[in-house]
Amino acid sequence: MRNYMKFYIGGEWIEPKGAKALDVINPATEKVVGKISLGSAADVDAAVKAARTAFDSWSQTSVDVRIAMTLKIAEIYQKRAGEIGEAISEEMGAPAWLAGGPQAMSAVGHLMTAVEAMKNFKFEEDKGGSHIVKEPIGVCGFITPWNWPMNQLAAKFAPAILTGCTIVHKPSEIAPFSAYLFAEILDEAGLPAGVYNLVNGDGPTVGAAISSHSDIDMVSFTGSTRAGVEVAKAAAPSVKRVHQELGGKSPNIILEDADLGPAVAGSLATLMMNSGQSCLAPTRMIAPNSKMKEILEIAKKAVEDWTPGDPATAKMGPVVSEAQWNKIQGLIEKGVAEGATVVAGGPGKPEGLETGYYVKPTIFADVTNDMTIAREEIFGPVLVIIGYDTEEEAIKIANDTEYGLAGYVQSGDIDHARHVASKIRAGYININNSQMDFSVPFGGYKRSGNGREFGEHAFEEFLELKSVLGYNPAAAA
Template sequence: MRNYTKFYIGGEWVDPKGIKPLDVINPATEKPVGKITLGAPEDVNEAVKAARKAFESWSQTGIDDRIAMVMKIAEIYKKRAGEIGAAISEEMGAPVWLAGGPQAMSVLGHLMTSVEAMKTFKFEEDIGGSRVVKEPIGVCGFITPWNWPMNQLAAKFAPAVLTGCTIVHKPSEIAPFSSYLFAEVVHEAGLPAGVYNLVNGDGPTVGATISSHPGVDMVSFTGSTRAGVEVAKAAASSVKRVHQELGGKSPNIILEDADLGPAVAGSIATLMMNSGQSCLAPTRMIAPKSKMKEIIDLAAQAVADWTPGDPATAKMGPVVSESQWNKIQGLIEKGVAEGATLVTGGPGKPEGLETGYYVKPTIFADVTNDMTIAREEIFGPVLVIIGYDTEEEAVRIANDTEYGLAGYVQSGDIDHARKVASKIRAGYININNSQMDFSVPFGGYKRSGNGREFGAHAFDEFLELKSMLGYNPAAA
């Protein structure tokens, strides 16, 4: 049993002001595997105080010093990545291959990509006789999710620290173990006291306090659109900057000229990899009616490879919690009730997996874009297949959503794929199941959020612009 009841504030592990304990449940066993403490507003106050004090000096450090520190953090993290991967699997149910691979190792991708981008980043620009400079915004509040706990922390941590900001972080109380270990890493690396602070807690208490705190200069939130709205409301009173990476219902257009075998199998793998618990998952497959039977058959074959089971050995683990399982079950039942054709999967737990929050990988066909399962983010291993007659109709269906985080296009003709990709109203478009790229901006349109993460484009989220007129009078 893990006993992670202290908070990391001002470079020390301190006893919390909050006294409410919380059991952390392993979703594969439904049993407690550790305990944390839910923080109080007073804990946030102490963390903000430490972060504000640290900002005075950290914001004035040289770029080379910040880069050296992040590289040292990466070096130590790499040595502990296996331990952190095991914690991820235990806290949120990711299978071992995923938790120790993409889940844990994404941190190194973000840290090193950000370091390379920082080496050539320009903080100053002369315009006529004036100079425009970029300065760190100050204390940043991070509220991170349970589905990719280390990936989402690293995507915020790297640009914030490299630009000279300091941090108060609330990880998800459902999956807090990996963040606790990350705090141990930055402590071992010698990150100055107060640059990174960790306070566990729930959204209505610690999350809301971070969002509304007058000592926090910006808040970066990743999670549901519903929760993101609450963060923005809480932040409004202090007029702080709000960065949001929210929900998605990503379209995946299969064009007539696509190589259907790899197009469908690759799409299924992207969706099922984290038990469907990825905000950019290609959950709406928009397929030509002329090839619908073949596509449905290929999808069913591909899903057969994603059998859920014990995270120690299986390709797919459980979903994160009982409440998440119940939500997914309700939406699957809604799909059946609204007349979609159940191709495979369906309600209930897989045979032989009565213990654990396991969901049957599910495919619905004959879906129309007005059905609930085509509109709402299910956040589980559920695919809906929607037919189209013309390419124009496919694009219209793709864009007929309140979300705009990601989109996918499958085509055997790259020029054709590019043309269709340019018409999708989303921030992150993937052509032919390409690999993730940490160097390009990630974020969404519409109710999928605002601002961007990843690479050099993330730096601007943590910077203020200052214009100094008359700085170069001779050039005016």
Template sequence: MRDYLKFYINGAWIDPVTPKTLDVTNPATEAVAGRISMGSAADVDAAVKAARAAFASYSQTSVAERVALLEAIINEYKKRYADMAAAITEEMGAPAVLSQKAQAAMGVGHLTTALNVLKDYRFSEQRGTTLLAKEPIGVCGLITPWNWPVNQIACKVAPALAVGCTMVLKPSELSPFSAQIWTEILHAAGVPAGVFNLVNGDGPTVGAALSSHPEVDLVSFTGSTRAGIEVARNAAPTVKRVHQELGGKSPNLILPDLDAAGFQKAVTAGVRGVMNNSGQSCNAPTRMLVPNSRMDEALAAAKAAAEATTVGAPDSGAALGPVISRNQWDKIEGLIAKGIEEGATVVAGGVGKPAGLDTGYYVKPTVLAGVNNQMTVAREEIFGPVLTILGYDTVDEAVAIANDTPYGLAAYVSGADAEATRKVASRLRAGQVNINSAAPDLMAPFGGFKQSGNGREWGEHAFGEFLEVKAVLGYAAKQA
């Protein structure tokens, strides 16, 4: 039983202004795994004031000092790696292997990427007699989700620290254990008091107070499009910068020129991409587009891949654990039922829990066929292990269907002809396009078009989110 009842403000663990606790549920067991304190606007104010006071000195630190700090954080993270993985498994129900090899690994990955970018980053350049200087934006409010908890913390905190910002983090109240360990890591690494602060709480209270606070210069939010709109509204009166990484309904185009083996491989990879992390990834390839002439082939491959996907307890060796909460389970089940009601055919999975898993928020790996792009399951982000398969007759039609969505976070395309596949990728309206199941790239910018948000995270592009550009005219004397 974890009791995390203090907030981290100005380099110390302190009690909340008003005591209020929340039980945190392990979604694999439905049992209470721990408690956290729930913050208030007064807690946020104290944290923001600490960050503001610390900004004066931390913003003036040298690159060498910040390099040393990131190196110290990485060293401390590695010491706590097993603790981090265990916390993510407990708070999310993520399979132990996924927590160890993917979830926890992303923390080290983003820290290391930020360190490497910082070493060579140009914070100023001279153009004629004018100096263009990139300076830290100030105090940052960071609001992170539950689905890839330390990934989203690290990809915001690491670049913010690297460029000289100070910050207040509000992690999801559904997955707060990893944020606690992250904070302990930063404290042990010697992050100066006030530079990083942690306040737990919910969106309507702590999130709103953080995004509306006049002393916060930037709010970086990852979560649903609905919540992102509220963050932007709260931020608008103070004209602060708002960075949003929001929802997705990513298309996955399987092109007709693939041979039988390549086609099966692409479909199988697409199914696995949806099922990973129990479908709880904003960039999951949830709309698979296949040629109508090869639909039977696609359905057979998708059915086999889905039915080969094991579901079970985090320590069972199963590929999928539960989804995060009863509310999410109800939403996913309702959308599967809605798809069937609107005419979709169940190829694999369907409503109800998998056999033998009555306790825990488990969902059957589900494939729905006979879907058109106007059905609810093709329009709304399900955020569970549910794939929809849509047919097309021409590549132009496939591209049109792919782009017919309010979202634009990611897109996927598989094809045999490299040039033709690249051309299709160039026509897809998404912030990140993956060709032929390419491996992740932590230096590639991550973010979306349209209602999937604005701004970019990961790698060098993340630095720009936390910087202001200052033009200093007359910095250099004119040449005689």
């Protein structure tokens, strides 16, 4: 049983200011596996004061000092990656292979990618007789999600500290264990007091306090579009910068010239690997009607490899919570009611898995893009397959969504794939199920958010621009 009742503020583990306890549930067993404190606005205020004090000195450190600190953090993190993987599996149900691999190790990828980008980053430049400076924005509020807890924290943390900012962080109260371990790593690394501060809590209390706090200069939020709107509203009166990575309903266009086996099975793996709980998952497969029979056969066969079970040994674990399970079940039932055909899976729990928030990996065919399951983000292991007759129709379906986080194209002709990719209105396009790239910008169009993460492009989110006129009088003359 984990007992994480203190907050990390100003370089110390301190008692919350009158917080109440919250049980943390293992989604595979439905048992309580730990307790955390739910903080208050007073706890946020204490964290902000610590971060503001630390900013005065941390913002003036050299790039070399900040790089050295980031490398030390990465070194210690790797030594404790096994612990972090165990915590992630326990708190949000990721299977061991995923929790200890991509889930835990993505943080190292972000830290090291950001360090390499920072080595060549320019904070100053001359323009005629003037001078342009990029300065750290200040105290940053982080509100991170449960689905990729370390990936999303590291993607924000690395550019923030490397640019000289300080942090107040609220992890998801559903999956808080890994963030607690991360704070221990920062403490062991000797990160100066107040540069990073951890306050557990829920969205309506701690999340709202971070978003609205007048002495927080920017807030970076990852989560649902609905919650992102509330963050932006709370932030508006203080006119702080708001960075958001929100929901998705990503299209995956299977072109006529695609190699159907790897195209369909590879796309299905991308969707299923985190029990469908990834914002960029290719949840809408847009497939040619002329090859629909073969595509359905491949998909049905491929999904058999994604049998859910005990996270210690299975390829797929449960979804994160009872509330999430109920939401997914409601949308699966909605798909059936609206006339989609269940190719695999369907409502209810898998046979033999009555305990735990397990969902049957589900595939729907005969889906039209106006159905609820094609419009709403399900955030579970559910694939909808939509047919098309012409390429123009496929592109139109792909863009007929309020979201624009990611898009996928499958083709045997790279020039053809590039052409179709250029037509998709989304921020992160993947051709032929390519590997993730932490060095290129990640973020969305439309209701999928604003701003970008990853690599050097993330630095700009944490910097202010200052123009100094008359800086170079000789050049102006």
